Amino acid sequence: MNEKPFFKFRDDAVFCKVLEQEPDIAKKILVLAAGKEIEGLDMDHITIRRQEIVDPNLDARSIRFDVYMASSDFYADLEMQTSPEIYPLRSRFYISLNDADKLKKGETFKKLPKAIIIFICTNDPFHKGYAKYISKERLFADDDCTKDITDATKYDAKYAKIYLNTKHLKDAEHQNVCEELANLLEYVETSVVKDSFTEKVDCQVKNVNKTEGDFLMTLHEKLQNERAEGVAEGRKQGIEQGTSKEKIATVRRMAKKNLPISDIAEFTDLSTDEVQKILNTISK
Numbered sequence: 001m002n003e004k005p006f007f008k009f010r011d012d013a014v015f016c017k018v019l020e021q022e023p024d025i026a027k028k029i030l031v032l033a034a035g036k037e038i039e040g041l042d043m044d045h046i047t048i049r050r051q052e053i054v055d056p057n058l059d060a061r062s063i064r065f066d067v068y069m070a071s072s073d074f075y076a077d078l079e080m081q082t083s084p085e086i087y088p089l090r091s092r093f094y095i096s097l098n099d100a101d102k103l104k105k106g107e108t109f110k111k112l113p114k115a116i117i118i119f120i121c122t123n124d125p126f127h128k129g130y131a132k133y134i135s136k137e138r139l140f141a142d143d144d145c146t147k148d149i150t151d152a153t154k155y156d157a158k159y160a161k162i163y164l165n166t167k168h169l170k171d172a173e174h175q176n177v178c179e180e181l182a183n184l185l186e187y188v189e190t191s192v193v194k195d196s197f198t199e200k201v202d203c204q205v206k207n208v209n210k211t212e213g214d215f216l217m218t219l220h221e222k223l224q225n226e227r228a229e230g231v232a233e234g235r236k237q238g239i240e241q242g243t244s245k246e247k248i249a250t251v252r253r254m255a256k257k258n259l260p261i262s263d264i265a266e267f268t269d270l271s272t273d274e275v276q277k278i279l280n281t282i283s284k
Contacts (some may be wrong), residue, residue, distance in 0.1 A: 007216045009205050010122055010166075010188050012066065015080040017212060018204045019067045020050040025201055026067055030076055032181040033118045033132075037160045041114065042071040074114035075102075080122075080188075083258040084279040087125045088135065091117045091161040115159040120188060124165045127280070131168035131177045131185060135161040251278045 007014045019026040026048050031038065049068045067078040077094060081087070095115045103111060119125070126133055137157040141147040164181075166189040168174050175182060180197055187198040209216065247268050254264045261279075265272045 004213055004217060007205075007209055008191055009201060010080060010082055010120075011216075012080055012082075013212075013216055014205055014208050016050045016066050017208045018201065019078065020048065021208070022200075022204050023048045025204065026069060026078065028197060029078060029184070030069060030116075030118070032178065032184065033162055033164060034076070034116055034160065037114075037116055037134075037162070038074070041074045044071075046071045070113075072113075074116060076116040076118065079117070079119045081119045081125075082122045084123055084255055084261065084276070087119055087121070087163060088161070091119065091135070095159055095161070112158060116162065117160075118162045118164065120164045120166065120185075122166050122189065124167050125163045129165075129169035129174040131165055131175055131182060133163040133165070135163070248278050251275055255279055 009015055009018065019029075023046075027043070027046060031043075047070050049070075050066070066080055069076040069078070075098065077098075094117055099112055099115065102113060103109070136159070138145075138148055139150040139155050141149045164177075164185055166185045168185065177185070180195060183194040183198050184201070186192060186194065187201060191202070193199045193202050247270065250268055251264055251270070254268075261272050261275050264270075265275045268275065270278075
C-alpha cells in the first residue's frame with residue numbers, strides 16, 4: 001500500500017486551509033509582511049475568507065484570492081506563488097478588479113479602502129536576492145523618472161504590493177526583514193521549524209494533513225492530471241523537434257499551466273537556466 005504524500009505549507013490547499021482554520025496565523029503573516037503599511041488601520045475587526053472569488057462578468061477573467069482579509073478601512077490578499085509568474089501584472093489585475101467591486105454607483109473614489117497584496121514567492125520574482133520587495137505608486141517630475149517628488153501626505157494611492165522571496169540571499173544586505181519573517185520564509189522553503197511561530201504553523205500543517213488527507217489527496221490527483229495534460233499538450237506542439245521560436249512559445253504555454261521549471265526543461269530539452277531566461281523575458 002502506497003504511503004500518502006505529506007503536503008507542505010507551500011502547497012496551495014494546505015496554505016489556504018491553515019489560514020482559514022487559524023485566523024491568528026493569517027493576521028500574524030499580514031503584520032510581519034506589511035509592517036508600516038497597516039499602521040493606523042482597523043486590525044480589530046478583520047474577517048478572513050478562503051478562496052474568495054471576484055467575478056466581474058461572464059466575458060471577463062475572474063480572480064480567486066487564496067486568503068482574503070478585510071476590515072473597515074482595508075483589504076488584503078495573501079497568495080502562495082510557487083510558479084514563475086509575471087507578478088507585477090498579476091498583482092495589478094488583482095487590485096484593479098477588487099477595487100471595482102468595492103465602490104457602489106455614485107460613490108466617490110475616496111471611499112476606496114487601502115489595498116494590500118502579499119505574494120509569498122518560492123522563486124525570486126525580481127532576481128535581486130532580497131527577502132522582501134515593496135511596490136507602491138510614485139510621482140515623478142521628469143520623463144526619465146529620476147526626479148521623485150512623491151509626498152505621501154498629499155499623494156497616496158492607498159495600495160501596496162508586497163513580494164516575499166523564500167530563496168533570498170542570507171547576507172545582511174538582502175536579509176531586509178525581521179528575524180521572525182525570515183524564519184517563516186525559511187519554513188516555507190524547507191519546513192524547518194526555528195521559533196514558536198513556525199512551530200505553530202507546522203503543527204497546523206500536520207493537523208490539516210491528518211484531518212483533510214482525503215481532500216488533499218483528491219486535489220493532488222487533480223493537479224497531477226492537469227500536469228499530465230500540460231505535458232501532453234507540450235509534446236503535441238512538437239517540443240522535441242521544435243524550432244527555437246516554437247520552444248519559447250511552448251515554455252510560455254506550459255508555464256501558464258503552472259508546471260514546474262524542471263518539468264518544462266525536461267520536455268523541451270532545455271536547461272532550467274534557459275527556461276528561466278525565457279520566463280524572465282516574459283516579465284519584462
